[in-house]
Amino acid sequence: MIERGTVLVTGGSGYIAGFCIAQLISEGWRVRTTVRSLSREAEVRASLSQLIDLGDQLSFVAADLNADDGWPDAVAGCDYVLHVASPLPTSNPKDDDELVRPARDGALRVLKAAREAGVKRVVMTASTAAICYGRGSRDVPFTEADWSDETNRKDTSAYERSKTIAERAAWAWHKAEGGALELTTVCPGAVLGPVLGSDFSASIEIVRKLMQGDLPGLPRFGWPLVDVRDIADLHVRAMTHPAAAGERFLGAGAFYWMKDIAAVLRAQMPSDSRKVPTRGVPNWVIRLAAAFDPLVRDRLFELDKHRPCSSAKAIETLGWAPRSNDAMIVDTARSLVGQKLL
DSSP: OOOOOEEEESOTTSHHHHHHHHHHHHTTOEEEEEESOGGGHHHHHHHHTTTOOOTTOEEEEEOOTTOSTTHHHHHTTOSEEEEOOOOOOSSOOSSTHHHHHHHHHHHHHHHHHHHHHTOSEEEEEOOGGGTSSSSOOOSSOBOTTOOOOTTOTTSOOHHHHHHHHHHHHHHHHHHHHOTTOEEEEEEEOEEESOOSSSOOOTTHHHHHHHHHTOSSSBOSOEEEEEEHHHHHHHHHHHHHOGGGTTOEEEEOOOEEEHHHHHHHHHHHOGGGOTTSOOSBOOHHHHHHHHTTOHHHHHTGGGTTOOOOBOOHHHHHHHOOOOOOHHHHHHHHHHHHHHTTOO
């Protein structure tokens, strides 16, 4: 295999980052990745070894989104950067700045360091959170031309606001100060797919809670879904494709309500899905539950919201070919069973 150069992947302990690292190595790239503490190196190596033989192609640097230290060393000698690291909360913080500051300031730290090091292109992981929130429900698919309205606090949480503010800041900085550095952003939907252990994307909890019977019924929540392997592939395609420079790319498949996900699990994994609920829950019941459950209360604004997205641009421009929602749901569930995480 011909060595192709060096890529920095930020946040190497993260779910998407891990699959990006594995794909890059499989294609002959040397990879450097950041972790907040080098004490996590052995753990990350062990996790990624489930996907690929790392050989000597992966190295680690300590760097934190909240501090300048480490970033010059992280980007030194790199051809490209995949900036995947970003805070993802399990609950809504009391102050938006807990998410906004590391998301926005961390992205700018990475961009500035990349420009100074002569990096060719940064691919930044954004989100559908920066595209289809703050504007209610609609049937016409959202596209890369859309932006979330982070000022609408009735249809966003701190997470959506942080992703929108961070991506807007990145594009504004790039226009004013980017110089020869190219910037591309990738906006995933709710990320499912195989898990490598207990440290996985918050979206995996959708499938996990259904299979564990944690929900008495099926509330009317829904999302455009994407497989972690496909979103890693989209990052790598966006990294080198000439037409990707200066562009946003949505990475999201069909919009599925929770009842659709439950139906796939029951149909294709009947023996493991006995606890998956079959009946819907009226919206008024969810609103009542929100008075007592802070987790439900934090996401109540998503109830009954239909937010489909179109990935036509990534498919047509980059040749991206994502797998079906049904396949990724089954693969997610099988990996949870295989890893004994239920």
